[in-house]
Amino acid sequence: MTKSTELRARQTAAVPAGVSSKGIYVARAENSELWDVDGRRFIDFAAGIAVLNTGHRHPRVMEAVAQQAALFAHTCFHVASYESYIRLAERLNAVAPGDFAKKTLFLNSGAEAVENAIKIARIHTKRSAVIAFSGGFHGRTLLTMGLTGKVMPYKRGFGPFPAEIYHAEFPHAYHGVSTEQALADLDRLFHGDVDPTAVAAIIIEPVQGEGGFNVAPAEFLRALRQLCDEHGIVLIADEVQGGIARTGKMFSIEHSGVVPDLITVAKGLGGGFPLSGVIGRASIMDSAHPGGLGGTYGGNPIGIAAAHAVLDVIDAEDLFARATRVGQRMRSRLEALASDLPGIGDVRGIGSMIAFELVKDRKTKEPDAALTASILAQAEQRGLILLSCGVSANVVRLLAPLTIQDAVLEEGLDILAASLYAASGREAARAVA
Ligand SMILES: Cc1ncc(COP(=O)(O)O)c(C=O)c1O
Numbered sequence: 001m002t003k004s005t006e007l008r009a010r011q012t013a014a015v016p017a018g019v020s021s022k023g024i025y026v027a028r029a030e031n032s033e034l035w036d037v038d039g040r041r042f043i044d045f046a047a048g049i050a051v052l053n054t055g056h057r058h059p060r061v062m063e064a065v066a067q068q069a070a071l072f073a074h075t076c077f078h079v080a081s082y083e084s085y086i087r088l089a090e091r092l093n094a095v096a097p098g099d100f101a102k103k104t105l106f107l108n109s110g111a112e113a114v115e116n117a118i119k120i121a122r123i124h125t126k127r128s129a130v131i132a133f134s135g136g137f138h139g140r141t142l143l144t145m146g147l148t149g150k151v152m153p154y155k156r157g158f159g160p161f162p163a164e165i166y167h168a169e170f171p172h173a174y175h176g177v178s179t180e181q182a183l184a185d186l187d188r189l190f191h192g193d194v195d196p197t198a199v200a201a202i203i204i205e206p207v208q209g210e211g212g213f214n215v216a217p218a219e220f221l222r223a224l225r226q227l228c229d230e231h232g233i234v235l236i237a238d239e240v241q242g243g244i245a246r247t248g249k250m251f252s253i254e255h256s257g258v259v260p261d262l263i264t265v266a267k268g269l270g271g272g273f274p275l276s277g278v279i280g281r282a283s284i285m286d287s288a289h290p291g292g293l294g295g296t297y298g299g300n301p302i303g304i305a306a307a308h309a310v311l312d313v314i315d316a317e318d319l320f321a322r323a324t325r326v327g328q329r330m331r332s333r334l335e336a337l338a339s340d341l342p343g344i345g346d347v348r349g350i351g352s353m354i355a356f357e358l359v360k361d362r363k364t365k366e367p368d369a370a371l372t373a374s375i376l377a378q379a380e381q382r383g384l385i386l387l388s389c390g391v392s393a394n395v396v397r398l399l400a401p402l403t404i405q406d407a408v409l410e411e412g413l414d415i416l417a418a419s420l421y422a423a424s425g426r427e428a429a430r431a432v433a
Contacts, residue, residue, distance in 0.1 A: 003037040020153075024385065029056035032404035032412075034385070043412040045400045046385045050209065050241045050353075053268035053323075054313045055401035061271040061309040068305035077106075077299050085299045088307055092279050095250050095311075098259045101282035106275060106299030110240035110266035111139025113276035114203070116293060117262045118143060120278065121201035121234035124287035128163075129199045131189065131233075133170040135211030135391050138203065138238055147203060150211060150391050166194050170208065171220050174346045174357065175365065179220045186227065196231035201262075206253040209241030212390035213348055213355035213397055218256035225258050234284060236262045240276070241353075244268030245314045245402060248324040248351030255350060271310040275303030319402045323351040326409060330354040330398050333413045343371050343424050355397040357390065367392035371423055378419035384412055386419075 007025045025037045032055055034042045054061060077085055089104035096102055107113050118130055138144040146161030148154050168189050171182035190196045202224055208214040228235040237260035242252030253260055261284055266276030331347060334356050338344035345359035360366040372394045379386045389395045421428045
């Protein structure tokens with residue numbers, strides 16, 4: 001019995017089945033590589049689900065954390081405040097899009113950031129309704145599950161969800177939903193279901209993460225901005241997965257030039273330490289009364305110290321450019337593979353947020369979840385960690401650390417190619433460069 005199988009048995013006995021995991025038990029990790037308890041090496045194309053944009057244990061992050069731990073680990077910002085929290089707010093206010101005064105609040109998780117963004121939008125507008133999108137994912141708390149537009153595994157059996165949440169169609173060119181159709185769906189919502197003057201917020205992931213790396217067209221985001229301005233609605237960009245340099249810009253919405261009112265961040269911000277935040281227009285952020293926002297651990301000093309180092313690393317190592325280069329390499333390898341493997345129906349994404357969709361037939365686009373699962377299994381056997389996504393679980397997403405070394409990236413892509421051929425029951429017909 002390997003140590004991994006032993007741990008699997010202990011997990012099954014001690015941890016609820018709802019907490020699913022791949023069965024990889026880590027012993028240590030460095031940048032884009034991870035070694036398990038049995039000494040197996042893995043290349044990490046998951047990055048802890050888009051958290052480790054600066055890689056596992058980036059030396060600058062580790063040093064910042066150690067220095068902070070030597071001073072104080074927790075006081076609760078509401079009890080004894082610290083300069084590093086204020087300075088991180090200042091830094092994020094400065095880099096977030098928008099030529100207006102901004103403020104930032106820190107929390108622990110992505111879901112908590114989304115919950116707080118909705119609270120702020122509601123108290124500011126004195127309205128209650130919220131519009132989210134099909135295929136969107138915003139977290140696992142009751143409100144954020146309600147906002148999420150993907151039933152399995154997130155919503156089934158966990159309702160009822162909070163009231164006053166409406167879902168509109170997310171534009172998806174590959175699946176035939178144009179910007180015009182998505183806007184017509186919003187119009188339908190405004191006429192059939194909810195008066196726009198009752199809507200506090202529209203929340204959107206500019207690049208959907210769990211929903212399948214679907215990129216919202218710039219013209220759609222511009223139209224949302226216009227609708228929000230027209231009806232006094234707060235536009236929230238959920239940048240929990242797409243933010244912090246992942247797409248080649250600090251926030252994925254910057255590709256469209258659209259300026260949201262509020263931005264939620266988490267994952268990559270803490271470089272592996274739990275930290276999230278809401279950044280936004282000062283006039284909106286200041287709507288809540290003192291004591292209305294916050295929490296015991298929100299903006300924990302260790303997470304804040306790590307985030308300062310993450311922002312320093314993005315700057316020092318030019319991770320915006322690196323995200324673009326790594327993504328280009330992934331995309332060109334995938335496009336070459338798609339020319340040989342008909343199961344790959346679509347390759348999409350921006351920067352280093354790249355995914356491919358697996359279909360049984362390129363014409364009908366019938367999802368192939370079984371092939372997707374088989375690719376993940378083949379990759380894992382060969383030492384590559386991959387994640388799936390998509391409402392029909394038929395999309396493979398590539399989320400390597402932006403700091404991945406070229407040689408490790410190429411090795412990972414070679415394993416990906418071999419896994420694709422093996423799962424498709426095909427020999428590699430030719431070298432796919
Ligand atoms: C876009 C988006 N929002 C919110 C969340 C929830 O974040 P967390 O798991 O930290 O609560 C996620 C997590 O994957 C996400 O991708």
